[in-house]
Amino acid sequence: MGQILFIKPANSSFMIKDEGFLASQYEIKSFLYRYGNAWRHLRSLLALSVWLFRRLPAADVVFVWFADYHSWLPVLLSRLLGKKSLLVLGGYDVACVPEFNYGVFVRPFRGWCARRSMRNAGYLLPVAKAMIQEIAEQAGPIPGVILPTPTGYSSKMWFPQGDKNEKMVLTVSAGQDLNRLKIKGLDLFAATAEQCPDYDFVIVGLQGKARQALENLRISNLRLVGPLGIESLREYYQKANIYMQLSLREGLPNAVIEAMLCECVAIGSRSGGIPEAIGPAGFILDERTPQAAAAALRQAMAVAPELRSRSRHWAQSNFSEERRHATLRRLIEGHH
Incomplete structure (x- = not known):
């Protein structure tokens, strides 16, 4: 097994847990895509492009958390180069609730990024089975494999103690x-x-x-x-x-x-x-x-x-x- 490229839009606990597990099993290289205003996105996309140009040819797997602005390019390039890609979907990235300005599909270009990511990924890993219908509604037919994969929790970290x-x-x-x-x-x-x-x-x-x-x-x-x-x-x-x-x-x-x-x-x-x-x-x-x-x-x-x-x-x-x-x-x- 060669390198895994791990791409994340934040340092949320569940992303860090996946990153730590993969690092304990495989050789991984990580990229943090920083969100912000239009200039920040442009800088992040340019930095990601250079990073992928250097890293992707030697990699075997691309692992991306969330379908959003940061995911469409690595997933597309993975498909073009015949690399395996895993795209984790968390819920916000299949949502469109304009009355509460909630979900990536509220904004057309952001929705396009998420839709192209889902259509080009080899494996979609929604955290809940209930999201499968929403994937179909927002992204249409999916050529890849959809495999619901819940996030994991430690019973040693979360445990009962004392009286209720x-x-x-x-x-x-x-x-x-x-x-x-x-x-x-x-x-x-x-x-x-x-x-x-x-x-x-x-x-x-x-x-x-x-x-x-x-x-x-x-x-x-x-x-x-x-x-x-x-x-x-x-x-x-x-x-x-x-x-x-x-x-x-x-x-x-x-x-x-x-x-x-x-x-x-x-x-x-x-x-x-x-x-x-x-x-x-x-x-x-x-x-x-x-x-x-x-x-x-x-x-x-x-x-x-x-x-x-x-x-x-x-x-x-x-x-x-x-x-x-x-x-x-x-x-x-x-x-x-």
């Missing part, structure tokens, strides 16, 4: 703007808190205008906590009895799986990969309303002690790092 706060309901979402608040269903989470005054609702990670909007509601049983490091976040998962993910749009929700590994019982909307993440170990809303969420919450609270170990077992069995690593190894080495 029986009344605590948690959700986790980074973000600062009002569109993010609505996409992640935090307005519905807050409305559900108003419906259930006997429970303590906590949002971790919110900042800026989104946080201010929820603070202005002055809901007495809703507490807002800023971004946290892994250890502090894990303590919230360990304390929470219920985890709620009420998003309008979602790929595979990382926080749901982390929470389930810490033996939270999960409630989620029927959106994207949320039902896949929760599986038979939690509750899925058929309607995104405060009343439906409140009803599901009361039902979950009643059976939470019986479901905690099932939640962790489901997450361990279906979303382990080892399972993802085995899939990537098979694809890279030619077995699928």
